[in-house]
Amino acid sequence: MRVLVVEDEPRLAALLVQTLTEEGWSATAAADGATGLEAVRTGGFDGVVLDWMLPDLDGPAVLQAMRAEGHAVPVLMLTARTALDDRVTALDVGADDHLAKPFEVAELLARLRALHRRATASIVAAHRAGDLVVDPQTRRVFRGPTEVDLTAREFDILALFMEEVGHAVSRYRILEEVWDGDTDISSNVIDVHIGRLRGKIDTPFGRSAIQTLRGAGYRLDPAGG
Structure with a gap:
């Protein structure tokens, strides 16, 4: 210490x-x-x-x-x-x-x-992927020492990715867990939220933690991108 x-x-x-x-x-x-x-x-x-x-x-x-x-x-x-x-x-x-x-x-x-x-x-x-830290208790997110402000939806998506870090998360799973299975939500809405999430936790830091898996959904890099 x-x-x-x-x-x-x-x-x-x-x-x-x-x-x-x-x-x-x-x-x-x-x-x-x-x-x-x-x-x-x-x-x-x-x-x-x-x-x-x-x-x-x-x-x-x-x-x-x-x-x-x-x-x-x-x-x-x-x-x-x-x-x-x-x-x-x-x-x-x-x-x-x-x-x-x-x-x-x-x-x-x-x-x-x-x-x-x-x-x-x-x-x-807290959940970690490299220097990306997600605290489900306080709902706070950090990239290294920098706190990242997310909306409630963005946090829920990232928390889901963290729970399955290194594994594919389908669009259906995102819909079920983040939007409570609301069938009125289009695939494009999920894409928009993922884009905004990347713009907060990846792009400003030169990282690419959230990976698109064609036909399978998304995957969070265990190394944090």
Whole structure:
């Protein structure tokens, strides 16, 4: 597990890095908000410990930028603020959990482990084809770190393809599962939706995950195109 510690107090940052390392985790420190945000953008972290009060960008500003850019890494926010409004603000801007200062290191480690378990469970529940990720619980779709907005029909078609990834999905099956067997729906309507879906998950990324199989329907490439 790789953890980014964004903390401007040198002694606390050093203590957290040392503690995480002793736990067998890989820890990296950033001393201000801007540096922390750049580190997140490089990717590869499984968790972020983020202080509220930071130079340049404070913790909430860093977190807002992260979420706006599509970085879903779990974040534990540290704060000396204990008022209810501050705790609510931390969660509203995208924190997965928060911990009031001063704190016991054992509690911080326990909260990080809990965040990691939840994130891992979410990943297992999601369907993947290369860097294309479909989460049926939240109905969210990602190409790498980029979230892709789909209509309800487009999502249902893609979710069906994901369930049968690597295998042919007939037009009849699409009609049955996405349009509830509505016989008034023409084949052309399915083509239009597939075209729009390709225009969102494939074309902007130079990919071709959705493949047309003449006489058989469609197939989703397991490698994501």
